[in-house]
Amino acid sequence: MFSNDFIKLIFIICSVVLHVSPLNATQITIVNLDGANEGFNDNTPVLSVGGNTGTTIGSQRLQVFEYAARVWETIIDGNVEIKVEANFDPLTCTSSSAVLGAAGTTALFRDFPNVPLALTLYPVALANNIAGSDLTLLPDIRAIFNSDVDNNNNCLNNTNWYYGLDGNKPFNSVELLQVVMHEIAHGLGFQTFVDITTGQKFGTPGRNDVYMLNLEDHSLGQTWDQLTNNQRLASVTDTTDLHWVGSNVTTKIGDYTSGVNQGHVQQYAPASLATGSSVSHFDSVLTPDELMEPFITSSSKGPGLAIQLMQDIGWQLFSNFSPIIGKLSDVNMAGLNTETQFVIGDNDTALTSLIFSFASSNITLIDSPGLSVAGEEALRTLIITPNTGVTGTATITVNVSDGTTTVSESFLLTVTNSKPTIVIDSPADGTSYTLTDQITFQATATDAEDGLISENTQWTSSIDGVLGTGSIVNAVLSVGTHNIVASIIDSGGVTSSVNITVNVYGDLDNDGMNDLWELTNFGTLDRNGSGDFDGDGISDLDEYLISISKPDGDLNIDGIVNVLDILIAQQILNGQLVPTPLQLAHGDVAPLVGGVPAPDGQYNIADMLVLMRKVAGIISY
Amino acid sequence: MIKKSAIALFIIVFLILFLFVISLKPFAGSGKEEAVHVEVKDQTVKGDGFKAQVSSINHPVQKVSKSDQQKLEPEIQNELQKLLNTSSEGLREVVTEKGVMVDLEDRFRTAPVATINKKGEVLIQDHISPPKN
Numbered sequence: 001m002f003s004n005d006f007i008k009l010i011f012i013i014c015s016v017v018l019h020v021s022p023l024n025a026t027q028i029t030i031v032n033l034d035g036a037n038e039g040f041n042d043n044t045p046v047l048s049v050g051g052n053t054g055t056t057i058g059s060q061r062l063q064v065f066e067y068a069a070r071v072w073e074t075i076i077d078g079n080v081e082i083k084v085e086a087n088f089d090p091l092t093c094t095s096s097s098a099v100l101g102a103a104g105t106t107a108l109f110r111d112f113p114n115v116p117l118a119l120t121l122y123p124v125a126l127a128n129n130i131a132g133s134d135l136t137l138l139p140d141i142r143a144i145f146n147s148d149v150d151n152n153n154n155c156l157n158n159t160n161w162y163y164g165l166d167g168n169k170p171f172n173s174v175e176l177l178q179v180v181m182h183e184i185a186h187g188l189g190f191q192t193f194v195d196i197t198t199g200q201k202f203g204t205p206g207r208n209d210v211y212m213l214n215l216e217d218h219s220l221g222q223t224w225d226q227l228t229n230n231q232r233l234a235s236v237t238d239t240t241d242l243h244w245v246g247s248n249v250t251t252k253i254g255d256y257t258s259g260v261n262q263g264h265v266q267q268y269a270p271a272s273l274a275t276g277s278s279v280s281h282f283d284s285v286l287t288p289d290e291l292m293e294p295f296i297t298s299s300s301k302g303p304g305l306a307i308q309l310m311q312d313i314g315w316q317l318f319s320n321f322s323p324i325i326g327k328l329s330d331v332n333m334a335g336l337n338t339e340t341q342f343v344i345g346d347n348d349t350a351l352t353s354l355i356f357s358f359a360s361s362n363i364t365l366i367d368s369p370g371l372s373v374a375g376e377e378a379l380r381t382l383i384i385t386p387n388t389g390v391t392g393t394a395t396i397t398v399n400v401s402d403g404t405t406t407v408s409e410s411f412l413l414t415v416t417n418s419k420p421t422i423v424i425d426s427p428a429d430g431t432s433y434t435l436t437d438q439i440t441f442q443a444t445a446t447d448a449e450d451g452l453i454s455e456n457t458q459w460t461s462s463i464d465g466v467l468g469t470g471s472i473v474n475a476v477l478s479v480g481t482h483n484i485v486a487s488i489i490d491s492g493g494v495t496s497s498v499n500i501t502v503n504v505y506g507d508l509d510n511d512g513m514n515d516l517w518e519l520t521n522f523g524t525l526d527r528n529g530s531g532d533f534d535g536d537g538i539s540d541l542d543e544y545l546i547s548i549s550k551p552d553g554d555l556n557i558d559g560i561v562n563v564l565d566i567l568i569a570q571q572i573l574n575g576q577l578v579p580t581p582l583q584l585a586h587g588d589v590a591p592l593v594g595g596v597p598a599p600d601g602q603y604n605i606a607d608m609l610v611l612m613r614k615v616a617g618i619i620s621y
Numbered sequence: 622m623i624k625k626s627a628i629a630l631f632i633i634v635f636l637i638l639f640l641f642v643i644s645l646k647p648f649a650g651s652g653k654e655e656a657v658h659v660e661v662k663d664q665t666v667k668g669d670g671f672k673a674q675v676s677s678i679n680h681p682v683q684k685v686s687k688s689d690q691q692k693l694e695p696e697i698q699n700e701l702q703k704l705l706n707t708s709s710e711g712l713r714e715v716v717t718e719k720g721v722m723v724d725l726e727d728r729f730r731t732a733p734v735a736t737i738n739k740k741g742e743v744l745i746q747d748h749i750s751p752p753k754n
Contacts (some may be wrong), residue, residue, distance in 0.1 A: 127720070248745040276746075277749055
């Protein structure tokens with residue numbers, strides 16, 4: 001009916017679709033058994049940590065469980081949901097030790113559809129996977145964890161759970177992710193159901209379990225299903241002689257520098273059973289360290305060799321383990337850029353080899369070039385740089401690919417335009433000036449999106465109107481009380497302004513003295529200048545004129561320095577004229593220091609010589 | 622001339638062999654801790670709860686950490702006694718249309734226990750079976 005070419009085309013299209021949009025059929029569901037305000041529902045607010053974006057203790061706990069589930073979901077290939085019932089409750093804890101939790105499979109199955117071995121017990125999750133259907137309404141794994149570990153000085157000396165997903169726990173903390181991944185592995189079947197305190201197989205009559213079929217007492221050359229109870233009991237403590245003989249684990253022995261023996265990986269079988277961890281763990285001497293050793297000695301690095309062990313006991317695994325990406329929290333931002341953190345993982349590809357790509361639902365707001373990822377370890381930083389001057393929302397999708405499969409995580413980005421800030425640096429509010437003073441106005445304006453924008457500051461006076469634009473503006477103001485406003489507008493059109501009051505004084509009573517000087521010296525404007533307020537023989541007006549005078553040689557106070565001033569100087573030196581204090585203030589121009597008059601309080605020939613040179617145009621000051 | 626060359630070659634070969642033998646010895650004090658009271662049994666060296674492994678002639682001796690030897694406090698032991706049970710006694714097989722099932726009734730669980738050592742480090746050991754008193 002169809003040509004070969006058409007069928008090939010359909011196949012290629014299907015292949016491409018599957019390649020671009022991989023679908024992990026496996027679903028591991030965390031069933032939250034906690035009540036309100038406890039465990040996973042504990043609403044105590046916390047800050048994001050190590051890529052865990054939860055905002056409460058409860059949500060961070062749940063995110064750890066869900067991330068551990070995702071790790072296993074990328075490994076196990078199956079179409080039957082794996083349900084993990086979990087809760088947090090107080091368990092025994094002292095200042096130096098604590099039971100962190102307890103977990104395990106809920107049931108065992110034998111002789112179910114598709115079972116490879118009759119009369120052999122399988123943990124329910126594995127039995128479901130092999131059967132291809134859910135064999136029971138029971139959950140697959142049940143777990144309880146100790147809620148008393150958090151924020152409790154009496155528990156482990158205030159050691160807390162670490163809820164980060166980045167494998168970077170602080171010194172005095174317990175990494176929950178590592179423990180949860182370990183316990184889920186047990187629940188998936190990394191465990192024998194032999195009573196290791198007696199050597200007896202499970203049940204009556206004793207049944208083999210699928211795990212024990214790969215346990216070998218190497219010196220006897222027999223697997224555990226072939227041994228007597230006493231032989232198994234001896235094997236439990238037969239250090240270095242208890243081996244895992246599954247072919248998938250065995251092919252990996254070259255990766256280990258210790259903990260392998262006679263071509264096999266050793267299982268934990270310390271001489272003393274009192275330690276309570278025997279048989280259902282890899283040997284503690286396995287190097288490099290493994291997740292499924294009895295002692296959790298290092299941070300999360302994935303299931304490792306447990307993956308091959310799962311395959312040995314019958315789990316179907318994906319041929320390629322897809323990358324893992326942690327949740328990304330929604331981002332609200334104002335400014336040029338911002339950052340948010342997230343975690344990635346991959347069980348068969350180096351993290352440095354993973355490839356990132358991005359998509360935006362609103363490319364006017366932000367497009368792929370505005371998104372980049374920094375970092376090389378599990379914890380990555382997403383740098384977000386929206387287009388300048390644009391506000392709005394966009395759904396951002398971060399894709400992570402190992403070259404074969406791509407996984408994605410999305411979050412909502414909201415960009416707002418923040419209000420600029422402006423501060424008047426000078427003058428201070430309420431400063432007073434005289435009419436002729438040049439006033440320097442200075443402001444600093446910043447904006448989250450635009451940066452430093454002081455140069456755009458606009459200055460206005462309530463009396464004189466627009467004074468100018470710039471971070472610094474000089475102005476001579478009219479008499480009166482000015483409301484000075486400095487305003488700024490950012491690239492998004494948002495305005496901010498700030499104001500101060502400046503007082504400028506003139507001579508309202510028309511007595512020749514500036515009102516500010518009068519108020520400063522007399523406390524009133526009632527004096528007319530003819531009196532002598534301080535009784536020093538100098539009139540109030542002259543006092544004022546002296547205060548504003550400069551040593552310029554203008555002895556006749558006509559505003560010009562010329563030969564007439566020289567004549568007066570000569571009269572003074574000849575004793576024909578006694579100079580007034582105001583004349584002295586103007587005429588005392590010697591000596592010159594750096595070319596500028598430096599009055600010495602005397603009027604003598606040196607002052608006249610300087611004056612003559614000034615009039616002759618030899619010097620200027 | 623030939624005699625001198627032969628002597629030099631002999632010395633070089635001797636030195637190489639000497640260095641090779643030295644390199645096979647365990648590096649005392651490195652990594653994992655020293656075992657005590659060992660007695661030899663076949664290729665496995667064991668002590669009071671410690672062990673050393675002689676996995677083959679090409680493998681160095683390895684020792685497990687003393688963390689193996691955590692002494693659990695009575696409260697913790699009591700909790701583990703309640704949480705852990707590796708006996709199948711009393712559990713019943715139920716025949717269903719999809720196979721034969723045994724509800725484990727919370728037996729055969731595993732329990733991680735955290736302990737703070739003298740250095741202030743948190744050690745975690747996963748327990749399978751209840752501790753022996």
